[in-house]
Amino acid sequence: MEILKEISAYLQQGRAPKVKALVQEAIDAGIAANVILEEGLLPGMSIVGDKFKNNEVFVPEVLIAARAMNQGVAILKPYLVEEGVKAKGTAVIGTVKGDLHDIGKNLVKMMLEGKGLSVIDLGVDVSAEQFVAAAIENNADLICCSALLTTTMNEMKAVVEKATADGIRDKVTIMVGGAPITQQYCDSIGADYYAPDAASASDIAIRVCAE
Ligand code: B1M
Numbered sequence: 001m002e003i004l005k006e007i008s009a010y011l012q013q014g015r016a017p018k019v020k021a022l023v024q025e026a027i028d029a030g031i032a033a034n035v036i037l038e039e040g041l042l043p044g045m046s047i048v049g050d051k052f053k054n055n056e057v058f059v060p061e062v063l064i065a066a067r068a069m070n071q072g073v074a075i076l077k078p079y080l081v082e083e084g085v086k087a088k089g090t091a092v093i094g095t096v097k098g099d100l101h102d103i104g105k106n107l108v109k110m111m112l113e114g115k116g117l118s119v120i121d122l123g124v125d126v127s128a129e130q131f132v133a134a135a136i137e138n139n140a141d142l143i144c145c146s147a148l149l150t151t152t153m154n155e156m157k158a159v160v161e162k163a164t165a166d167g168i169r170d171k172v173t174i175m176v177g178g179a180p181i182t183q184q185y186c187d188s189i190g191a192d193y194y195a196p197d198a199a200s201a202s203d204i205a206i207r208v209c210a211e
Pocket of ligand 1: 045046048049050052053059060062063066098099100101102103104105107108143144145146147148149150151175176177178179180194195196197198199201
């Protein structure tokens with residue numbers, strides 16, 4: 001669809017007002033929110049990522065593209081969070097220590113809230129100590145860790161270890177995700193679940209809270 005290509009193109013240019021207007025236009029035209037996300041916004045961000053890798057664009061351009069992405073997602077939020085089964089439970093979420101990427105984490109948060117969970121967002125650059133302290137303080141059912149960098153993902157192992165050391169490992173479910181994370185990595189650090197995307201993360205969360 002032409003409009004989805006336009007959304008992708010304007011996102012790559014970091015033109016947030018245009019992205020917002022087109023996302024709204026696409027919604028008004030009856031295109032499903034998940035299609036706008038998956039075939040418009042995400043491919044745009046992925047192209048920016050490839051260019052970033054190849055040194056064709058640099059941090060400032062990536063940042064303005066990320067801002068456009070976040071603003072587009074904000075318009076989609078009420079449409080992405082489906083009505084229906086609502087879980088009761090509390091999740092603590094954050095991007096691990098040393099890592100400032102928050103777009104994926106914000107998507108996961110949005111989907112969890114959409115399923116009725118109460119979500120405590122610790123933001124970015126969150127240490128294992130902070131994850132576990134917040135889980136204890138809020139009597140959380142889930143700790144959700146996001147990582148986008150291979151250099152920082154090992155903080156997830158520290159979260160599992162800290163939860164064990166502080167005696168809450170059997171009370172809290174630890175879910176991990178983010179581009180470099182795999183099921184194998186999840187198993188190797190002793191976390192409970194790996195989710196490849198925000199929708200699967202919310203499906204897992206709802207299952208955990210129903211148990
Ligand atoms: Co950075 N960056 N970045 N970056 N950046 C990547 C991740 C990179 C792959 C780019 C590349 O080289 N191709 C690369 C990492 C390489 C690696 O480690 N293997 C990289 C690098 C190297 C860096 C810097 C080191 C660059 C530098 O300064 N030299 C630096 C690090 C800063 C830091 O964090 N300390 C850096 C900085 C930045 C910006 C600040 C400019 C910006 C972030 C802005 C922001 O987030 N507010 C940025 C961006 C935007 C990217 C790319 C282009 C896009 C990431 C993104 O938002 N994707 C990225 C390249 C790429 O991914 N193609 C790149 C869209 C988002 C929806 O996807 O986060 O994967 P994602 O989330 C998905 C799933 O992974 C999953 O759900 C989402 C989809 O539904 N998911 C979970 C995520 N968390 C989950 C948690 C769950 C479950 C599922 O359960 C708890």
